[in-house]
Amino acid sequence: MIKDPQMTLKTDTLHFDRSKQILYYKYSGTIKDSINTLTSNTGKYSLQNNKFQAISDVVLINPDYILNSNHLDYYTNDGKAFLYGSSTISSDDNFIYCEKGFYDTKQNISHFTRNARIEYDDREIKADSLFYNRNTGFASATKNITITDTLNHSVLKGNYAEYFEKLDSAYVIGRALAITNTNKDSLFIHGDTLLVTGDPKNRIIRAYHHVKFFKSDMSGKCDSIHSNQRTGLTQMFKNPVLWSNQSQITGDTIQLISNIETDKLDSLKVLQNAFIINKDSIGFNQIKGRNLLGKFDENDLRFVHIIGNSEVIHFVRNEDNSLIGIEKTTCSEIHFVLKDGAIQNAKFITQPDGETYPPSKLPENVRKLRGFQWREDEKPLTKEDIFKLDEK
Template identity: 75%
Template sequence: MKYNILFIICFLLSFASLAQGKRIQIIHSDNSSIDEARLPGATILLGNIVIRHEGIKLNCKKAVHYKNENFIKAYGDVVLNQGDSIIQTSQYTEYNGNTQKALSWGNVVIRDSKMTMSTDTLNFDRTSQLLFYKYGATIKDSINVLTSNTGNYYLDNNKFQAISNVVLTNPDYVLESNHLDYYTDSGRAYLYGSSTITSDNNLIYCEKGFYDTKQNISHFTRNARIEYDDKEIKADSLFYNRNLGFASATENIVIIDTINNSVLKGGYAEFFEKLDSAFVVERAVAITNTNKDSLFIHGDTILATGKPERRIIRAYHQVKFFKSDLSGKCDSIHSDQGNGLTQMFRSPILWSKKSQITGDTIQLLNNTETNNLDSLKVLRNAFIIDKDSIGFNQIKGRDLYGKFEENDLRFVNIIGNAEVIHFVRDEDQALIGIEKTSCSEIHFSLRDGKIETSKFINLPDGQTYPPSKLPTAARKLRGFLWREAEKPMSKHDIFIKDEK
């Protein structure tokens, strides 16, 4: 029993000694007094006051010290130092030595080696090394100025957690967010909730992201988009290097060009802001809206280069395109939106309404003002096929030159080694005969893919045969190949890979 009492006494003495070690120490004051009537249990300190407690030093002009409560109120030009790391100035500070918590107000300014913060009211929890404010603050470091309504500053890792009306101002841009975590040592900002970054060059929006304000490198997710001039880039994930003007995007990519009324989509894209260029892969598709009827172009890779007035779209490998009245396929395609010229290379095939058109190279020219098809060139081995109920109308020659009216191929000139097989019908569409003729040049007028009139130049050789007089084997020109099964019938068909 004696040992137990002795242990308790030793414990109490140790605790008292430990508590005494945590007492606020008054190092100096010019004057002190006690006024029990007005401030019971307090000592009033005046002039050049120096106070210490557990690694902090406090200077002020006036203080009220509650010794029993281990509590002090400091007034007038208050300076609170935590070692060499934190210097705080204010007009008033309350400090509790037991909880090691301070509350300051009146032009509060706090500095460390990384930043300067100013606010009207500031809480300082020394145990958790946390500064927090609820009525607005401004934080400045070597690069940025950060303001917010409420926030926390974690001294251990130099992290600001700014909440509500957060604005980070950089010489090159302004970042606004609902919630931002900012590290003053690295200059890295982590964005949460609706956030925008606005500069002279572009606007960035996301609902989650990361921004390195020193390196100008960022990564945005959740409804991320970049807007600049008349373009908008959207994706599930966006990486952006502001110094290089370079962005890469992943998943559900949409690049909108409002000047050319066009859209690029795909699974991965890279965008070069200074060159005004982009390339897209993984189900890449370029969409051009022409008179409320969109043209969809797909290729393994789509490359868009140049300023809006001279934009060039290139698609490579297994290219297909679809429009309600026009579709086609080839190995590669080159479309100059400045002059309206589209060129198809390597085994190109074009379907214009009911007509199938092939050749070594196909060129289409758009009217840049109306976006309607204007003319057509098929160079080398030109071949047009149109399916009749009992056969195929065919036009063949070295080169073909065509003219469109309201996106309908209306006039065709075949130049060089021209040949034609035409199922001639009367007004009631009854078959009259089968025309088979060859000459050096033929001019046709068409409507809905059917020949209305024809004009043969330079000694035509041929005639119109009764159907019974022209054998089936003779009803197809050399090189005939009907490829209807390959024709895209909808915008979804452009992604179908045909067997080689």
């Protein structure tokens, strides 16, 4: 046994290289300082720089965690440890794995690389580089980041992220992407910045600037989006556009309400300047009004109620899909039944004013309602398209 003011070293057989001032053992040893107890199969201790090098079955026991590694360099004067090879750190709060890293056992600050990951009860963070402060519960990640929420079946990706353990919140930038599994389908959301807050039962996803999302049966675009997974309410702000089936839907604010039990879309609200456009072979079917209420059936928009200043242009066709005429009507309120985005049935409420014109009697310049804007070129067609910046 060897003692000095900073540590105690115990082993069955201890060798001393006087010229190099190195103590070493070949068959199991234990070193203790004021904080940690470290054991390994073989090891050596440099008296000159207070460096202890432990090799094979290395275990460092701290009051807050247990560290296991194949190779660890530990400095007894400042409590700093350098990890090489497959290494783990286990605690009540989390589990850490890396294949190269640094841990300041006195300050509880660490940095991990090479297949680094931190696992929590319901979340896992992977990245090329991970910084972690155990005292504050703060972690930052750089490059090839994946944050997996195992409880809500969602994933965050990006090139830089910050995670606040005590707030259960994450911030992601750099090709930021949120993936949420809904009803055996995946929703992909991209924005310049992603912010996820709240505990698993009250999780909120926010995306800011150049926001686009894609799902197999729906896509959209806006400047910012707010999605509450507890209530099922998703809100789109600032020049939002939603593509559902064959319909383009716009307005000042768009709200989507999902059934939280089935993960299917339940209803839709478009507040102020509501506008639905559906492309016909020779023009555009259009529904416009102050506000819009909609109802989904199997994620397909089927029922629409336009409230206030309602207007419609509808290319009326018979069962053979032959054009009968072009209907143009205004009304205070209109109820529609849609099929594949096209008007199947309409009910006009309170003094409708309009008629159905033969195509030759309705000039091209009046076949579009005021505020018409066809934005098909902005529509994401694949999950990769959400990263494309639209041309100005």
